[in-house]
Amino acid sequence: MSFRYAVVRIRVLRSLIGLGVLFLWGSVPDVRSQQPVDLILHNGKILTVDDSFSTAQAVAVTGNTITAVGNNADILKLSAPGTQVIDLRGRTVTPGMIDTHRHYSVDGMIASEKDRNSYRVDWKAVKTKEDVLNQIAGIIQREKIPPGAWIHFDNDVGFMGAVSPTTVLYSKILFDELNRWELDKAAPSNPIIMSLGVPEYSQILVNGVAMDILWKEYGDFIKENGRYWIDSSGRPDGHLESPAQRPIQQVYEPRPTAEVQAPHFRKIQEAEAAIGLTVVSGRYPTYRVKSLQLLESRGQLIQRVAYGYEDVFGVIKDLGELKNLASKIGSGTDKIWINSIAPSNVDGAGGRVCSSQPKQGLYATDYVYPMGACQLDTEYRGPGQRAAPLQANYFRDWLQASGRYGVRFANTHVSGDRSYSILLATMEQIQKQYGPDATRNWALDHCDMVNPADLPLAGKLGATFSCYSSPIERGAGIAASYGEEVAQKFISPVKSMLNAGAKVVFEMDSDANVWQALERLITRKDSKGKVWGPQERVDRTTALKMITRWAADYLLRGDKLGSIEAGKLADLVVLNRDYMTIPEEEIRGLQSRFTVLGGKIIYVHPDFAQEYNLRPAGAVVSTYDELKARRNPLRDYSGGQG
Known part of the structure; x- marks a missing residue:
């Protein structure tokens, strides 16, 4: 390979006093920058x-x-003197890995409910709705929570898997039996917010005290845009869907402080440095971002973070305000920056994905969500026709306004084939109205279920897909719900996307091992060895591009990240084995021997540290397994984030 080096060419300007003119008197031979090189990795x-x-x-x-x-x-x-020179002894080096859709499971790592500003209902002890109400009243009394204080309750109930007697019981209690009036019995003096199981970030249950506060400020907005459930008399019953629940979550819901969260962010980042994950992108509210900014101010942030600014969705009533927010996109530092302004999600997950495919009724919530939570549907009236009729569709109006004002749509949860179809059709309308640049760099995340018939349009529109491989692991469940053919064709159809001309990047969505997830994308095998969508396999080169070079474009930092080239930021990963030659089934075992972020060594494996006597100041020296054990959450809060 030819040697590439940035050369500075200097021309000397001289002034002839007395003539009053300037001209080029001569040129100095080519010279190189006087700043010495700090680090050299060679023989790799x-x-x-x-x-x-x-x-x-x-x-x-x-x-x-x-x-x-x-x-x-x-x-x-x-x-030069002072240059750190490391002989790699044949080891493989890649650019730092980039996860384009990632949730930090920080809340689950905070042991104290007071610090977390959230309390838990113990569903293992629940047989009736009265059990839930008694727990709520008991917590308020035990914690001596003053009247008027907002209280958030988490319901650690999973609705991702197949139906069971337990999930049927829990869904009946949450969706049918509990309502604002029942919650008022347990908490007559406090506004209450309850999550409605995992995974779901776009739906909550509130009591009458909270509903009165919300209605006073946002009642007219919610009546027009929904979505809220009503009882047989037409009264709001306390179940709120997006966008109605967003003001509650963004304005009123109590949150953990930056001081409480920051150490847990650091633990997660240390473990991810050990597998070479140097950049993540996600949809993070301001209270999360403040924790990351606190780490940055202390010099303790060891991961770059691009984020979708989500605080305004469902909060701003006049979408013309998006015009003033467009300039925020791309703003920030090299460590933390905004790369989109968008909704948190446009549908649900598990049994609540928005799909046009016939379902087999295998989820406990199917009786409530027969087609899933299809929030882009203009005719949508909510689960089981329980919601008040819509006068407007805030989601579609948001997309139209985003296209008009140049606001990027990305970092948003999209899971069902019907949602992808509606999104692509809406993008086509926007481009016809405002031109092709109106949806430039728009991205559709997850790729759980994408109809291959929609991909030619996606390629024509220049859409980007951010795909994860976990649907492959869930292939059997998807097949049971929608049929074998759908599971074989609709799950993360990466190769078909690329063939259609769409852009594709790689994400993990949750606290997963990046190499295990990448192996699954390449082999298309679930943990039992079954192959899902063999026609969608990609080779290692393509997979690595998806999680580095192409991913950097998703982050709007393609000029600075994603490849090892002169002039780019020095994010480097030295691997324990050669990614390009090891057997496919062993890719999951790849780990970093040391990781560099912006020229600074942030992680060193103990074996490498001993072999090279290398213990840089501030670097983490440990194993991935040890670091992962330190940051394992008490429970996984990421599933409901979308």
Whole structure:
């Protein structure tokens, strides 16, 4: 490979006093930057993931930037007194991994309910609705919560899997028996917010005290845009769906402080540094971002974070305000920046994905959500026709306003084929009205169930898909719900997306091992060895591009991240084995030997530290398993985030 180095050419300007003119008197020979190289990695296999996916032997780093990439001899010439030189002894180096849709399970790591600002109903002890109400009243009394204080209750009830007597019981209590008036019996003096099981971020249950506060400020908005359930007399019963629940969550719901959350963010990032995950993107509310900014201010943030700014969805009533928010996209630092302004989700998950495919009734919530939570449907009237009729569709209006004002749609949960179809049709309408740039860089996340028939339109529109591989692991459940053919064709159809001309990047969605997830994408095998959608397999080169170079474009940082090239930020991962040659079924075992973020070594494996006597100041020296055990949540709160 040819040696690539940024060369500074200096021309000297001289002034002739007395003539009053300037001219080029001569030129100085080419010289190189006087700033010494800080770090050289040589004698390795550098997978640059540049345009040609070239391989180099060595890389040089100055400050936070890659200075040069090339062969051993040329790069070693750049060494100077003080340069740290590491012989990789044949090890493979990749760009830092990028997860384009990620949730931090921070809440589940906070042991204290007071610190978490959220209390838990123990559903193992629940047989009737009275058991729930008694627990709520008992917690208020035990914690001496003053009247008027907002209280949030988590319901750790999973509705992802197949129907069971337990999930049927819980769904009946949450959806049929509990309502605002029942909650008032347990909490007559406090506004109450209850989640409605995992996974669901777009639906809550509130009591009458909370409903009165919400209705006073947002009643007219909610009456027009919904979505709220009503009883047989037409009265709001306390079940709120998006966008009606958003003001409650963004304005009133109590949240943990930045000081409480920050150490747990750090634990998660330490474990992810050990597998080479250097950048994540997600949909994070301001209270989360403040925790990350606190770490950044202390010099303790060891992961870059791009985020979708979600605080305004369902809160701003006049969507013309989006015009003033467009300039926020792309703003921030090299460590934390905004890459979209969008809804949290446009449908549900598990049994609540929005699908046009016939269901077999295998989820406990199917009787409530016969087609899923289809929030983009203009005719949508809510689960089981229980919701008040819509006068307007805030979701579609939001998309139209986003296209008009140049606001990027990304970082949003999309799970069902019907949702993807409606989104793509809406994007087509927006482009016809405002031009092709109106939806530039728009992305549709997850790829749980995508109808291949929609992909030619996606390619034509220039859409980006952010796909994870976990639906492959859930293939048997999807087949049981929608049939074998749907499961084989609709689950993360990555190859078909690429063939149609769409852009595709890789995500994990939750606290997963990036290499295990990537292996699943390549092999299409679930944990029992069954292959789902063999026609959708991608090779290792494509998979690595999806989680590095192409992912950087999703983050709006393609000029700075995603490949090992001169001028880009020095995010590097030295692997324990060669990603390109090990057996496919062993990709999951890949880990970092050391990880570099912006030119700084942030993680070193103990074996590597001993072999090289390498213990950089501030770097984490441990194993992935040890770090993962430290950050394992008390419970997984990520499933309901979308």
